[in-house]
Amino acid sequence: MLELIQGDGGVTVSSEQLARRGHTTAAQVRKDLSHFGSFGKRGLGYSVDELKDRLRIILGLDRVWRVILVGAGRIGSALFEYPDFKKRGYDCVAVVDSDPAKIGEKWGERVIRPAEELESLIKELHATLVILAVPASAAQLVAERSVNAGVRGILNFAPVQIQVPEDIPVENVNLVMELEALSFQITRAVTP
Amino acid sequence: MLELIQGDGGVTVSSEQLARRGHTTAAQVRKDLSHFGSFGKRGLGYSVDELKDRLRIILGLDRVWRVILVGAGRIGSALFEYPDFKKRGYDCVAVVDSDPAKIGEKWGERVIRPAEELESLIKELHATLVILAVPASAAQLVAERSVNAGVRGILNFAPVQIQVPEDIPVENVNLVMELEALSFQITRAVTP
DNA sequence: AGACGCTTGTGAAAAGCTTCACAAGAAAGT
DNA sequence: ACTTTCTTGTGAAGCTTTTCACAAGCGTCT
Structure with missing residues (x-):
């Protein structure tokens, strides 16, 4: 490990x-x-x-990875503000959201783009990774669209298991599952 | 699995x-x-x-777990708003922060408490888990204080490896590490 | 130069995990 | 009741990961 x-x-x-x-x-x-x-x-x-x-x-950190953040909600903004995001070699080249009220809003030097542009942004900006910070209901579709547009890996914050081709790695981050892992360990510890 | x-x-x-x-x-x-x-x-x-x-x-979901959220920054607020937090059996019984400007602020029906009260809150409210949504520099100290006050498990969002007694499970969620896992997999895939 | 204290790299053994394969049990149809 | 169709639970085999153990290499001290 x-x-x-x-x-x-x-x-x-x-x-x-x-x-x-x-x-x-x-x-x-x-x-x-x-x-x-x-x-x-x-x-x-x-x-x-x-x-x-x-x-x-x-770890492949000798290059800069171009990332698109999908979803400009609370999780999205928390990630965007994450301190050593850029320092560690990840360049957030675009932020998209499906909420018309959010489009055009400025985050640092990025302007939030409409979700429809996802594919074209991936291609034009040569994004390699997407971060899914969208509701569970939207995650699968966004994942498929991203993969079809040429993305190579997905970081998924939506609380669902998304299905993508085998050669596309997916990392899942799911608050509730992490908590369940904790409660499982604590519960087991009582009667080992 | x-x-x-x-x-x-x-x-x-x-x-x-x-x-x-x-x-x-x-x-x-x-x-x-x-x-x-x-x-x-x-x-x-x-x-x-x-x-x-x-x-x-x-999974130990037949009981309600009492959780204290430490850190009312962006990550903290994203977690707090997480939809099925309560539904899945986790009750956020308190939110604490060290920033005097934030103390007293209302989040839903919770009022942000000062960080000094961490130990007393853990004991009074019988909290079993803490969520660390604090800067890396503060994480180790908060973890130790929490464990000493009787917490049984830790969900750590700070990008450091915290050291606690062996019998206290820690789940780490670290954006950059997840991204590194992705870049590693993608890089490896090219030359397997 | 030789002895000594450390620490790596790596076969070999041990432990753990996954897949296979199949007896045994449960329902439903004849 | 008997046969067919499913599907579980589990020993055995196969595979992967982890741990052990130790020769070999490096630096230091005398």
């Missing part, structure tokens, strides 16, 4: 230290990293700088 | 049908469910009503 390493004081870091931060084991860290080539130094550990560079490449 | 079943037309449902919805296999569904006792009927499938009841119990 890959875990992200934040900048650390030392110049090198051992699998042991990484494991503690990442809530996993040293062997696990070594095995994970070894899949991408062996760039650790025996007796020393991994160079923090090199590790950062490698991870950036492994 | 447990998947949630939404209300369906029929009175019974087969593992096959569940599998299609849940993006898994029939054998998988049967094995999962069999861990919690065998309540399917051979030749018929599972009674939808019984399945719902069982899942409610398995």
Whole structure:
């Protein structure tokens, strides 16, 4: 399981230290990293700088991803304001919404565009990812339209399981499901 | 892998049908469910009503979870407005924030309380879960204070890995990490 | 140079998870 | 009652992931 390493004081870091931060084991860290080539130094550990560079490449962070945000409601605005969105290599190239009252509204330097333009925006702006911050009822349709227009991945905040071709990765973020996972763990913990 | 079943037309449902919805296999569904006792009927499938009841119990949804929302910023407000929050058994019993300008503001029928009251609110209102919608820099401290005051689980929206005792489950929701997972998958897909 | 303390990379073993396959049970039709 | 049609529950087989264990490499100290 890959875990992200934040900048650390030392110049090198051992699998042991990484494991503690990442809530996993040293062997696990070594095995994970070894899949991408062996760039650790025996007796020393991994160079923090090199590790950062490698991870950036492994995770595909050596490029800027062009993202379109669909849905300018509360979740949409929370995401848009997210501090290190841009810093981490994600460029929100457009915001669309289906509510006529919202269209034309300015968010920073972006103007909210009508939902009908989704396909053309994806193509013109070469967007690779879409973030679905729309109601559950609209999610499937928006997902299909996005994929047909050439999007490569979807981050889905709508509380439904969307169906897309197998080669399009979808990450789901669902508040209620996360809470259910918690309540499940707490409930199980009582009688293990 | 447990998947949630939404209300369906029929009175019974087969593992096959569940599998299609849940993006898994029939054998998988049967094995999962069999861990919690065998309540399917051979030749018929599972009674939808019984399945719902069982899942409610398995997931700990047969009780109402008392939740305190820490952080009344954009993410906090997006969560607070989340439609089926209450319906699904989560009762937001308090909202706290450290910004003096926000304290006293009304959100629905809740009044935003000062962050100093966190511990007393947890105890008085018997909160079991906290949602951390605070900046990364504040997350660890709030988590520790919450756990010390008796919270049993944490939903963490701050982009840091928080450290708490092993018996306290933490679910992390981190926009950037989800996006990184997507970019990783897309990048890998090119050269598998 | 040699000994020592660390730490990686990686086979091999262990554990966990998924799929297969099929006996056994339940309804419905004959 | 018997046959047919479904579908569960579960051992066994197959596959994946995690952990163990240790040779080999690197730096330091004497």
